Amino acid sequence: MNLSKRGEYALRALIDIGIASELGRPRLQVSELAAKEKLPVKFLEQILTQLKAAGYVKSKRGKFGGYSLAKRMDRIRFGPVIRLIDGPLAPIPCVSQTSYVRCTCPDEVHCGLRMLMLDVRNAIAKILDRYTLAEIVEITLRKLRRDKVTPLFLQPSKPLVSILPSQLTGRVMASRN
Amino acid sequence: MNLSKRGEYALRALIDIGIASELGRPRLQVSELAAKEKLPVKFLEQILTQLKAAGYVKSKRGKFGGYSLAKRMDRIRFGPVIRLIDGPLAPIPCVSQTSYVRCTCPDEVHCGLRMLMLDVRNAIAKILDRYTLAEIVEITLRKLRRDKVTPLFLQPSKPLVSILPSQLTGRVMASRN
DNA sequence: CGAATTCATACTTGCGCAGTAGGATTTTTC
DNA sequence: GAAAAATCCTACTGCGCAAGTATGAATTCG
Secondary structure, eight states, X not given: OXXXXXXXXXXXXXXXXXXXXHTTOOOBOHHHHHHHHTOOHHHHHXXXXXXXXXXXXXXXXXXXXXXXXXXXXXXXXXXXXXXXXXXXXXXXXXXXXXXXXXXXXXXXGGOHHHHXXXXXXXXXXXXXXXXXXXXXXXXXXXXXHHTTOOOGGGSOSSOOOSSHHHHHHHHHHHHXX | OOOOHHHHHHHHHHHHHHHHHHTTOOOBOHXXXXXXXXXXXXXXXXXXXXXXXXXXXXXXXXXXXXXXXXXXXXXXXXXXXXXXXXXXXXXSGGGOSSSOOOOSOSOGGGOHHHHHHHHHXXXXXXXXXXXXXXXXXXXXXXXXXXXXXXXXXXXXXXXXXXXXXXXXXXXXXHHHO
């Protein structure tokens, strides 16, 4: 019942970009993302490329480039992202809705295991296919504000140049007081 | 979000033994089990050994040997079996109840991914830790009877000697008429 | 131009899944 | 007691895939 590292990192990246975006910083660099979550940069790079190819993020190259969301956050659901990267949500192929494969058992209709696993797959899908990135981002932000925590994006290790930090500190201060 | 073949076969075996047991045939041989579900015999053998070591089944050696359940069916829950064979139910270690491992993210409490995955893990556990073998067997039998299907255990490919078949056919006929 | 970034592709490394293989041990039947 | 039929035990194998590394090309900005 595992989510791969690849899948995990993909979701983390999306959530982070979403939060940053909500805080007025719509674009993040791979190196920032990697630093925040302590992930291998090059690996993350690959994953973001994949997310880009699937239309979840868009990128800007060159200096001050980075990744931003390519869709509205309320249109990004976690199920499809995980399916993209890890394959079906279903524990066994014969209960997958999106990529069903018949199993070896002689009578699928009366298969107890299948019933059970169908239940599991539906429970998983009910969560992952219903939650949107917007909801998770919102909940996370609410929690952060409630506990008066400054999101890490707003504390760059190397102080950022340009107007970005000041934009953000305004927001951060607001949530602090 | 995968159940391994090993895990799948283990559950199939338990369910099959449970059904057979309920139908008055408390012991099944590995070769029978394997034939019914079309599984590799030697692989299944290993798995049953593991189930035995964990106290789910007991075995009888030699001619007319085989495996039977070592616990009451209403005491066998699927969650623990899967954990035994496949490890934690949780999609990521930092939401596992039975074998928690801290993740690399800087702030677990405010981690959106973690919230989401905790939800998923709870949904999975709610099903797998609540259902018992007894329930699945019962439901399966009810379905089989409703559709007037004879379980495969009762149609041995090589006709069985001794008293076993007649015991069973009695039951089968009863369910047929 | 030069620095900083993403993009593309290839490669590596290790591990775990899904079995196979072969024989030892136990039980039953003849 | 021997043969047959089952489980038990242990080792091994293949190989695919996850999780990265590595290298360099293309793009963008100052």
